[in-house]
Amino acid sequence: MSDHRIRVLRDDEHRAAMDLFRASLHLKPAEDQEWTRAAGAFQPGRTLGAFAGDPGTLIGTARSLDSELTVPGGRTVPLAAVTGVGVRADRTRRGVLTDLMRTQFADFAERGVVAATLHASEAVIYGRFGYGVGTLARGCTIDRTRARLRPEVPAGGEVRLLDGDAAFDVLSAAYPALRTRPGMMARPAHWWTWARAVAGRGDEPTSIAVHQGPGDIDGFVVYTVTRPRTGSAVLRVDDLHAATAEAFAGLWRFLLSVDLVDEIRLGERALDEPVELLVTDPRVCTVTEVADETWLRLLDVPTALAAREYYGDPLVIEVTDPAIPANTGGYVVGPDEVRRTDAPPALRLGVDALAMIYLGAWRPSQLVQTGRAQAAGADAVAAADRLFSTRTPAWCGTFF
Numbered sequence: 388m389s390d391h392r393i394r395v396l397r398d399d400e401h402r403a404a405m406d407l408f409r410a411s412l413h414l415k416p417a418e419d420q421e422w423t424r425a426a427g428a429f430q431p432g433r434t435l436g437a438f439a440g441d442p443g444t445l446i447g448t449a450r451s452l453d454s455e456l457t458v459p460g461g462r463t464v465p466l467a468a469v470t471g472v473g474v475r476a477d478r479t480r481r482g483v484l485t486d487l488m489r490t491q492f493a494d495f496a497e498r499g500v501v502a503a504t505l506h507a508s509e510a511v512i513y514g515r516f517g518y519g520v521g522t523l524a525r526g527c528t529i530d531r532t533r534a535r536l537r538p539e540v541p542a543g544g545e546v547r548l549l550d551g552d553a554a555f556d557v558l559s560a561a562y563p564a565l566r567t568r569p570g571m572m573a574r575p576a577h578w579w580t581w582a583r584a585v586a587g588r589g590d591e592p593t594s595i596a597v598h599q600g601p602g603d604i605d606g607f608v609v610y611t612v613t614r615p616r617t618g619s620a621v622l623r624v625d626d627l628h629a630a631t632a633e634a635f636a637g638l639w640r641f642l643l644s645v646d647l648v649d650e651i652r653l654g655e656r657a658l659d660e661p662v663e664l665l666v667t668d669p670r671v672c673t674v675t676e677v678a679d680e681t682w683l684r685l686l687d688v689p690t691a692l693a694a695r696e697y698y699g700d701p702l703v704i705e706v707t708d709p710a711i712p713a714n715t716g717g718y719v720v721g722p723d724e725v726r727r728t729d730a731p732p733a734l735r736l737g738v739d740a741l742a743m744i745y746l747g748a749w750r751p752s753q754l755v756q757t758g759r760a761q762a763a764g765a766d767a768v769a770a771a772d773r774l775f776s777t778r779t780p781a782w783c784g785t786f787f
């Protein structure tokens with residue numbers, strides 16, 4: 388019998404949950420002004436608390452936002468974006484997170500959520516709960532002082548800076564049309580409240596620029612410039628989306644023209660974003676990191692499998708999911724149908740490994756090579772690679 392209880396927090400308990408989460412990350416509690424801005428980021432009814440003792444002290448928390456995930460082929464499935472996970476330092480390793488995850492999964496199942504996603508503070512935490520790396524991303528720095536655009540780079544359209552809080556309304560209206568890749572998620576109103584709160588938090592102003600397409604806005608960038616007394620002045624790109632080549636080039640033409648900047652830093656960008664191809668010397672772009680971006684948990688495997696597109700011949704795969712046994716079993720997976728089967732599998736893997744190939748972050752052959760999946764032979768491996776291939780590398784592009 389565990390020494391804690393889990394329940395959904397009331398709205399008036401959200402601040403305590405935020406402070407507990409912050410403390411678990413070794414951050415100070417939110418000040419009143421910060422909380423006023425952040426309170427609306429908590430979706431009512433989506434924050435869990437773990438309580439110990441009587442009457443009960445909050446010792447752990449996890450929350451989520453209702454969203455949608457774009458899967459390969461362009462369809463969307465209901466998504467829970469999980470965040471704010473923390474357990475008090477004096478109560479860790481007693482199963483609190485395990486119970487929070489179990490309670491979240493039950494709630495997600497009841498509401499028909501097909502997948503959950505999160506950004507992990509540590510890569511060793513979530514695999515045991517059936518999460519696998521769903522998207523990979525890269526970070527890079529651009530030496531702006533040496534960066535010269537190549538002559539053939541598209542001219543791009545007009546880029547203009549937006550002022551004030553209303554700027555985020557413009558971005559939230561523009562974003563759905565920019566959500567073109569597998570792995571991208573809908574940004575609910577609560578997420579935009581959080582984005583506003585984060586923008587108002589730092590010492591430096593957050594700048595927002597939009598690219599005007601032939602009709603609507605078809606790209607935007609959110610950035611901050613830090614200029615220390617000594618050392619490099621850094622323009623940090625917090626958010627950048629472009630629906631077209633013109634928008635991408637236009638936004639970069641603008642970014643490289645911002646004065647009093649030595650270096651441009653980008654984190655968690657799509658692996659195939661061709662920034663280095665814009666400039667005469669591609670080495671002005673240094674890749675600083677390639678790492679997991681988001682972790683994915685397929686909660687309803689049959690629905691998730693049926694939602695995405697496939698290539699080549701159908702294959703039987705066998706999935707094991709100890710936490711959600713309804714997912715366990717064999718599936719015929721092919722371009723024309725996905726259905727359950729008892730036929731012998733060509734590929735066997737756990738639900739965490741399935742998440743790793745679902746959006747295309749990894750190939751089945753890489754999982755077989757490392758013992759994360761088992762295949763019936765070399766032909767099965769090649770067929771599985773083809774089946775789960777994707778046209779575009781998956782990327783989420785949203786921090787939450």
Ligand SMILES: CC(=O)SCCNC(=O)CCNC(=O)[C@H](O)C(C)(C)COP(=O)(O)OP(=O)(O)OC[C@H]1O[C@@H](n2cnc3c(N)ncnc32)[C@H](O)[C@@H]1OP(=O)(O)O
Binds near residue numbers: 475509512
């Ligand atoms: C989506 C996000 O919000 S990411 C942010 C996550 N939060 C943080 O990193 C804040 C600091 N850390 C914490 O608050 C806690 O350590 C948590 C939330 C990561 C884990 O909470 P706990 O209540 O200790 O987890 P719980 O006791 O349920 O652990 C379950 C298993 O995971 C293992 N585990 C949990 N966290 C870790 C970790 N950080 N490193 C290694 N193993 C871990 C436990 O050892 C345990 O293994 P076992 O089943 O083999 O015994």
